[in-house]
Amino acid sequence: MTPDLATALSAPGRAAIPWLDPACDPERPVTLHCYRPEGFTPDSPVVLIQHGMLRNGDEYRDFWIPAADRHGLLLVAPTFVALHWPQAEHYNNGLVLEGDRVRPRDSWAYAIPLRVFAALQAAGVTRRARAYLFGHSAGGQFAHRLLSTQKHDALEAVIAGNAGWYSLPTLDTRFPAGLGGIGVTHQELVKLLAYPLTILAGDQDTETQGPSLPSQPEAIAQGPHRFARAHHYLKAGQAEAARRNTACNWRLVPVAGIGHDGAAMSRVAAALWFENRLITAEEAGAQTAGAL
Template identity: 50%
Template structure:
């Protein structure tokens, strides 16, 4: 199996991957195998932003991979096969007419499917997967948790999302979670999930590049930081109204704006080093890719 090359060849690899829910389309797994990686170590999945640059996002994690003997897997959804936000950020949940598509065609299932295939190939062990996404990847991940759950991931970090699907069954998807077959039990599961929201404290500009500006997004706040805080507030209020557990947390990263590299270093720090890294580490490569 081609996935086994991840154990046979250190460094960068790009592996074509097919998802049964979207026949005829190819996803590329941009991977990095550190010299010290072996099955039983952690595997970090990385969801890229709107630029579909999974190779860059993989590279942002090489420092952490080498320090902590990790395998990095960045499922990359090309613009050719998955154009526009509807076909990546929003998971192909709705068709062009606004109708709900078949649940097993939603691309939010892809990361869990890749984990299962890596376990079956002997590349990783169960229970060792984490997943991080930035910008459009942050949108992808919080919606993944909302619609299909945390799955095999022991930690999920959604960073600097441009806007959110609020935890309400009173507003249609993607602004809320109504109209796609979810019920109160799904909402309770979402609110109790260990969903980690991260936001750069400098990612607060109302006129920032590529910031979603549809009315539903503007109602969530002026910038990405404000929208992250609003999402958390809505989640807490929904959990209190339902009388259920609330498992989300928010980490604000000082001195960082909409920077995929810096936020990757922040996520690696809280996962593997006990807290946010120094300003020097956060600044290394800062501004390299912003989407």
């Protein structure tokens, strides 16, 4: 059953809303961890937030609450709980593949956040035509793959932060290392390259091993650590755009003094979007060990 979003979000504050998306997999529910500030109206911006590997959408929502209160943002963090989405292939890689079989595109996990946004529109919670999308760590993987495989009509802006590795913008390499073999077309690839994606990369996110850093050969080929892999992704986009004689409108924003810190990177993203400035590590409250 689709929840009554208008009722669930009728009052200011936090909310945890169960969400079942039968087009994806009725056995895999998600939870929408939301926050409505006092100043929210249906014309206020909506921010979709994708958590990291810890499946901690409630914490990621909370990272954004100060910005939500300042700017009147509705926060929605679709949370892919580990019980139902336990592995990288379920969340990071979007449940695109089932063994060697490619699942129907509407059933991919990447379709869920935009369907949630459409439901918010249908319920009258928002009158906005487009939402902002932010993802960090595993959520950065999710966000850039969502952008790579879904329509862009409902996306105001996208930031992928500190992703562990990337699906390179090529149809010559099979997913998830590339975008080949899953039905992505030349026209969709050109639109991906043209989209003004922001790749957010902490310059201290340079660990070269650890349980959260993807270590398969395809990931290692992109660089020894996340900061290097972000640069590799941008260069791959620029090279593919040149090869196809089209534009690459991506930009990489290095963030000085910040490592793999989801809270700090959330604050950086909020300031980029809603204050048009790059804040310092000190302003972002960067920690030695941040949230995944």
